[in-house]
Amino acid sequence: MMTLVLSQNDIHTLTNDYRMTVEPSEDREWSLPVMDLLDPEKSRMYMERVAPIFRTSLSTASVSMFVKRYGFLTAAPVLYAMSLLNKGLDCSVANSHLESFHKGDTWLPKLRLSDAAVSQPEEGKREEWRDWIIERLFADNISKVLRSLMKLVPVSSAVLWENAAIYIFWLYEKRMGEGATAEQKARMEEDFRYLVQEAPARLFGEARHNPLTRFYTEKRRTKAHEDPFRIRKTCCYYYQTTPGEESFCGGCPKVKHEFV
Template identity: 45%
Template sequence: MKNDLLEADEWEYLKKHFRMNEASALQLTPTHPAAHLLDEEKCAGYLDQMTAFMASPSRKVTASLLAKRYAFLTVAPTLYAMTMYNKGLDASIGNYCLVLSEQSSDPWLSHMGMRILAVSSPKDGCRNEWRDRVLAGLFAENIAPVWRNLSKLARIPRTILWENAAVRLFSLYEKRMEKEATGEIIERIRDDFSYLVKLAPPALFGEDSHPFAPFYGEEPAVHASNQPARIRKTCCYYYQVAKEEDYCDACPRANRR
């Protein structure tokens, strides 16, 4: 396994589309180690702070929306770099810091800072083994323990949190990557996606069973607006904080109406 850096245009893409930043560039902005999410007292404090800021009705709703945002800022850029650039970000939770905004114009969790920018890349003929290490670092060592703590503190089923991550995963591979890729990268996109949603061993995700497989269907359904979409199996509770009780496009509640 080789260590390198992202090219300037690659890093700019992750900053622009996934709100990644170099931690040292955020020195004037209040940041918090992402590892605080594994500390029960600190994580509970963040949940209560966010609950008040969002006028959320409960910690359960807050935890779901926090998980959606956390997945966007961690899962999306890590998998994008892995598949599109063939480069592995250091996705260990200790490498991240959270930028918590209280401005109405920004999401509550507005950016993610990275301390170590070095990336790994696979040796010739060893990409599958390298991919497993990238996925384990992201999911088993980061996402899964965060989900367990949120589930405990907010009394929310982990299935909801995992589907929040699954939604990001499906959109990333089925929409963004497929639209942007050409040539041999198309094959890599489809191979990585199939592995992630069907074939990867549960241990890579820090779970006893595959956390994404239950939410994946070969054919997207048609939701209430008559547009193709993969309808969720669980509700993320966004409608409980949205204006005028708005729903996500793939919300199972909206599509039963």
């Protein structure tokens, strides 16, 4: 692999559109090195501080809502850089920091890397290079964080993996193709197909199955939605963070969908 640095244009795109930052946040209460999420006591203390953001205490719902944000902030810049820029970021836990930011009443944490050097594949070796990036992102980061948080509350790995999966699908299907060249779109489509259909379980820190594959289902059209969409396999517990409202996500399996 060849080692490079991010260009100013790359940094501008990643920091403005893909939840990355190059500066530590001044808000140290809700910012931390990702390694702290693997420590039982530190992760519990942090999640107890974060839970009120989701209008709840430390619970299955607050952990689920946190993982939605965490999965997106880690996957978005790494997968955009890999597929659109053909550049690799090291998102291993030891190299990653969660930096806390607010936009109005919305909490929008971002990813900061201690070492933001990037790699590029050598000629004819992109598949091996891609595996290295995916493994750093999933097996050495997201999977470890999910397993640690699962020890705090009773929540299944399926719920947490689907929380990450839905945003990965959205990135590739809706977001990253905007303004992409034909070459970039072809690379993006190939990477997405590999991620959801072919990548081996070990790259995700799993023993038997690629955890994204089971959630990559056909989109369905319903009477309530003009555009087809995927119905989730699991409920993310969002409704438990809306007391008195019981608002459900559009694709929630608890909702009775009328298909057309």
